[in-house]
Amino acid sequence: MGNIVAVTGATGDVGGKTLSLLHAAGVPVRAIVRRQRQANAFAARGIDARVADLGDPHALTRALEGVDQLFLVTAVSPEQAEHGAVGVAAARAADVRAIVHLSASDAAEDSPLPWAAAIWTTNELVRASGLAWTILHASGFMSNLTSSAPALRRGFLPQTMGDGRIPWIDTADIARVAARVLQDGVHQGAEHVLTGPELLDGRALARALSRGLGREVRYVHLPSRVFAGMLRLTGMPTWFAEGLRQQFGRVARRAMDGIDLRTDDVERLTGHPARSVTAWARDNRATLLGMG
Template sequence: MSTILVTGATGNVGSQVVRELRSRDAPTRAFVRDPEKAGVVLGADVDLAVGDFADATSIRRALDGVETVFLTSGDGPQKVEHETAVIDAAAAAGVSRIVKLTTVGARAGSPLPPFDWHGRIEEHLARSGVPAVILRSNFYMSNLLLSAEPIRHEERLFAPAGRGQIGMIDPRDVAVAAAVLLTTPGHEGNEYVVTGPAAISYQEVADDLTAATGRPVTYVDVPPEAARAALVASGMPDWLVQHLHAIFGVIREDGLAVTTGTVRELTGREPRRFADFARDHAAAFGAVAPAPAEGDPAQAVDR
């Protein structure tokens, strides 16, 4: 099997893709900027291509001997420039397939900056001539980890989400789907939308966190303008304030309630529920340690 290059390899999904490919014994190369961080996140024995999206030479070097690319990068104003640079270098290198990670709702001209960036990259990929697969993901369950601190300290989940429902997905399931698309033939030219098994509200998220942590987590529906003001006051970049304000507006109107059976169709198993994700990350949300059982040595006291 030829080498697969994973860009954004220490990121939320990219790191999981590296792990999944390696579990399948697929030759994998991770494009990373910080090898020390990569060692911590990915392990010491991963084939690293150290470079930067802004360094064309390092991209060309990373693509040497590569047939397939998993394309993702962090959000930010340079996202289009970064990912189109990889696409152009891949086209010049004769890469046979790019699997592009994008998002539900992406389109060029979207008022949500990351959706616009993804849409513009998709258009560039279509023009490049490189055989491509579009992997379109719904909202990540891992976004809830950004709320871990107030949940730990206040037992409250703050969000301007109303009663909107979201077909949110565990990044691990995105990675398993990606691994299938990267290692099996016949997907070029297709688009796959991956979601969790059901659309759930933030109230249901709070209920699942309560069950997982053993603490009463209360959902607080923050008025949208108050949430926006808090984001501005935090010093968050303007583009991110704009995006978060808009995405929660979409959520309030059930714009991310879409669910599909794609994960099951590609992988042969059901995607994880948020309850599963909450249990797996219960410690991050401040889970209460279970009381020792009667007769447990932990109850012993020196006398």
């Protein structure tokens, strides 16, 4: 019981990949999920799962009983800061030894991005928790580019980042780092900045996608408000579209809050270099081009 690693966001991208890597390595894991059918699906894979919500401190505390380390992943939502606070408080109440928190490279107290400000607040709570901890500051997820698939199929990448540069990272690399850190189990207040191998502005990003997809993709610069309007037309909530407008049209363009910092932390921690956008696009070509 004493070496269990619990993962919130276990049905999501980074959380799910991390949990799978740990399980494959023989690490005792526990998926924290919101619905019984999700718990049943993990049980069918031989994985312990508990139903609890990051909005319910009592249920989460019960779900974390007997856990040694918690990988705290919070979903982007208006309640993200609250969920982070509940996660830290429940870990303390359940006598969890250590927290690994998935943060962001642009987390900042006064960020115009609601998720960057929320995750900064959680970082502060983790640091002050009295528990052992490690924080992983991840840069922009390559998987988020999947939302541009309809435009990519027509040969365009509509964006508003302009000359702003981002070191996009494959979420599989974040999971590899998280799994390595959790397997080692040694936490001394380290804060790792996880990025891809290249700083890419909008046009360089389009060229990298072109190479991976095997067809030309042209960057189309949109005014930030037009970009947000385009996102809202897809059904995206207004607060999320506005946040993305700020992320790319302000934070990325102006290189605010360390968004343009590139590191070799992925390779240093795992022994393998981070994957490029071109390699990611090549591996996801069928999805991005609607060929699946």
